[in-house]
Amino acid sequence: MRENMTFFNPNPHIPPRVLATDLDGTFIPLPDRPDNVSALDTFRQARAEHRLGLVYATGRHLASVLDVVARYALPLPDWIVCDVGTSIHRRQDNRYAPYTPFETHLSEQTRGIGRDAVESLLVGMDGLTLQPPERQQRFKISCFSAAADTEILAARINQRLREAGLPYACLASLNPFRDEGLLDILPAGASKAAALLWLATHADFSPDEVVFSGDSGNDLAALTCGFRAIVVANASDTLAGRAAQTLAERGLADRLYRATLPATSGVLQGARHFHLLPPP
Numbered sequence: 001m002r003e004n005m006t007f008f009n010p011n012p013h014i015p016p017r018v019l020a021t022d023l024d025g026t027f028i029p030l031p032d033r034p035d036n037v038s039a040l041d042t043f044r045q046a047r048a049e050h051r052l053g054l055v056y057a058t059g060r061h062l063a064s065v066l067d068v069v070a071r072y073a074l075p076l077p078d079w080i081v082c083d084v085g086t087s088i089h090r091r092q093d094n095r096y097a098p099y100t101p102f103e104t105h106l107s108e109q110t111r112g113i114g115r116d117a118v119e120s121l122l123v124g125m126d127g128l129t130l131q132p133p134e135r136q137q138r139f140k141i142s143c144f145s146a147a148a149d150t151e152i153l154a155a156r157i158n159q160r161l162r163e164a165g166l167p168y169a170c171l172a173s174l175n176p177f178r179d180e181g182l183l184d185i186l187p188a189g190a191s192k193a194a195a196l197l198w199l200a201t202h203a204d205f206s207p208d209e210v211v212f213s214g215d216s217g218n219d220l221a222a223l224t225c226g227f228r229a230i231v232v233a234n235a236s237d238t239l240a241g242r243a244a245q246t247l248a249e250r251g252l253a254d255r256l257y258r259a260t261l262p263a264t265s266g267v268l269q270g271a272r273h274f275h276l277l278p279p280p
């Protein structure tokens, strides 16, 4: 797992007004959880009354986000951080357009070195398959592997990137639904947390105004960077423990809320805990 290098120093006196949330396992209702669906109604109502800023931050690509927004009738967010923090889309009326200042930012971070240079490093590596085109992005090169090989392949790719001096890093995760490893090669330092922090310092809200919610390993950096943070109850104890420990070490234990309910219901608990939404 990538080390968390993305921090800010919170000001506890600034009240929150924006929910930034992971989707799968977090904001999207779980099957057979009617309480998740009614929690979602509460968020939809708050959006309709313009009482809540909303950002989705996900590994999904934009079309896939819009699919689940339609399927679960999720409220339309103001911003969508997609592709594990390598693209940001802004709402304009009911459409989403790439936020070009962020593309410029990533292009500067990678010194103009594009995905072609990364792809040519991967040629001849056994056990890697490039993911389909819709999961590739200008700043995200994604491969499949067998689940058992994921960590060793990630280490090998990172070694090649270092040796070639490319400003990219490989992040490994497992598909929870099948025996499949997911390898994302991103600009070094890119993550949901880094993209959210960049957005919060370049858009119309500040990091102190963000409450972030998540459920899995790729949420850890955003859970611990200094945002007010919600770990939903379906997250692993390991993740919740690591988030709690990291924040406690920074004297920010009160920035973390461990929900007792799963997914959307847990996000709602946390939103109320941090006074982002009023009590029921």
Ligand SMILES: [Mg+2]
Residues within 6 Å of the ligand: 022, 023, 024, 025, 026, 214, 215, 216
């Ligand atoms: Mg998730």
